[in-house]
Structures are given as C-alpha cells and as structure tokens.
Amino acid sequence: MFSSVSPLTSSSMQQVVSIWVRDPRLQKNDFWHAYIDYEICLHTTSVCFTKKISCVRRRYSEFVWFRQKLKANSMPTTKLPDLPPKNPFFSLNNAQQITERMVGLQKFLEEILQDPLLLSDSCLHLFLQTQLSVSKIEACAAGRTHYSVVQAVQGYGLRRFHSTEDLQNSLSTSCDSDSDWYCHTLVPKLLKD
Numbered sequence: 001m002f003s004s005v006s007p008l009t010s011s012s013m014q015q016v017v018s019i020w021v022r023d024p025r026l027q028k029n030d031f032w033h034a035y036i037d038y039e040i041c042l043h044t045t046s047v048c049f050t051k052k053i054s055c056v057r058r059r060y061s062e063f064v065w066f067r068q069k070l071k072a073n074s075m076p077t078t079k080l081p082d083l084p085p086k087n088p089f090f091s092l093n094n095a096q097q098i099t100e101r102m103v104g105l106q107k108f109l110e111e112i113l114q115d116p117l118l119l120s121d122s123c124l125h126l127f128l129q130t131q132l133s134v135s136k137i138e139a140c141a142a143g144r145t146h147y148s149v150v151q152a153v154q155g156y157g158l159r160r161f162h163s164t165e166d167l168q169n170s171l172s173t174s175c176d177s178d179s180d181w182y183c184h185t186l187v188p189k190l191l192k193d
Helices: 060-073 095-112 122-129 134-141 149-160 164-174 177-192
Strands: 017-028 034-044 053-059
Touching: 017 095, 034 060, 034 095, 034 122, 053 060, 053 122, 060 095, 060 122, 060 134, 122 134, 122 149, 134 149
Parallel strands: none
Antiparallel strands: 017 034, 034 053
16 A cells, blocks of 8 residues: 655645555456456545545546546646556456556556646546546536536445435435435435436
8 A cells, every 4th residue: 555645735734645556356347358447545634625535446448548538638738647558468367467557556646646736627536536437427527417526526425325225225214404405316316327
C-alpha cells in the first residue's frame, strides 16, 4: 500500500489525500474473455471530495479512458502522468506483470491527485468514487442524467444491493425524515440506470 499526501492546504491545516491500488482480481466475462480489475481506495480530509472514504474497482482499459478524458478536459499546458504501458504480452497469470501494472496505476493516481486543477474535474470524482461505467460517467459529468455528480458519489455506497427490492427492504428500516428524499427518490433512480 502506498499513500499520497496532497500539498493542498486550507487555512493552516494540511489536507490529506491517500490512495491505494490493490487487490487485483481476475474477472471472467465468459470462457474466452477475462480481465484483471483493481480496487482503488481513497481516504481524504480534502475539501475537494464530498465523500471522505471510498473504494471502487476499475480495470486497465478504464484507466486509459480516464486519462484521455482528463487530457480532453484539462488545460493544454497540463502535463498528465503516463499510465503503465500496455503490454501486448500481458498475462493474466503472471503475478509480476500484474503487480508492476498495479504499482504503475497507483503512481499515476498519486500524481493526478497532486494537481489542484485536476481535482476539480467531475470525471475524476466519478471515476474514483462511483462504480459507474465510463459511458454513465460521461453522461453524468455532461449533465445528461437525472442525478448530479455529488448525488452519484453519495449514492454509490448503496449499490451493494442486488435488486430494487433488496434496497427498499433495507431502506424501510434505515431511513429517517432527514434522508427520505435521498432514500426514496434518488437511490431508486440510481439503481434504475
């Protein structure tokens, strides 16, 4: 595990952003198609993040999309760090290659989180703090969803439910008057998408 301390400061208090890329897992779509995804865990005291602790899973191709999106959204003078190179001989069974890629992805994210301008990118928050697909991240960041970026980030923790019925059963025992709108309106919309 590695952590990154962001140089951002608010008043005289330093804001910490720690990120870990860990737990590579083999995911199989079918007999012929498989890939490795990685858990990304974020822990922060930064005011740039609505959610202070989050964990999501992402695969290498999603990192490639993420870097391209950051490049398109950033200033022309912004120098983005490189991702670990795509290896045409990458083996899902080679622990050394998987570890090297994981370390490279970690380094990439640590450098991204050091840039205050990149911290304002909605795609960064959706990528690191929701399990939305890249197409849904693009739609949400462009305002083409019925939920905002903040609502998507806050609502992600409820995606552990397998069905709307599971969610509704849980909500009936856990909602209070302050969170009624969130529990009964936003979450079912997020699940429907």
